[in-house]
Amino acid sequence: MEAVNVTIRIDKKDRDMANELFKELGMTFNSAINTFVKQSLREQAIPFKVTKNNLSFLDDAESDKLTNNLIKKNLKAFKELAK
16 A cells, blocks of 8 residues: 655644544554544545534533543542632
8 A cells, every 4th residue: 555645734732632632542643544534434424423513522421531531630629629
C-alpha cells in the first residue's frame, strides 16, 4: 500500500486535547485519523451521528463516564468546597 501525506488545519487547542485523548487510548493522532477514514469507508458514512445539537453527542454511559472522570480529577476541590 502506497502511503500519501495529507495536510489538515485544526485549532491548536483541539489538536492538543485530541493528542492527549488519543495518547490515553494508546493511539497517535495519525492512527486515529486513519481509523476514522477506514471506518468511514467500511460503513460508507461518517461513523458517528452528525447533528446541530451539540448536547446530544454523548449517550448516558459516555456522559456518566465523563462526569466520573471530572469528579476524580477534581475531588480535592469538591471536598474543599463542601466544607
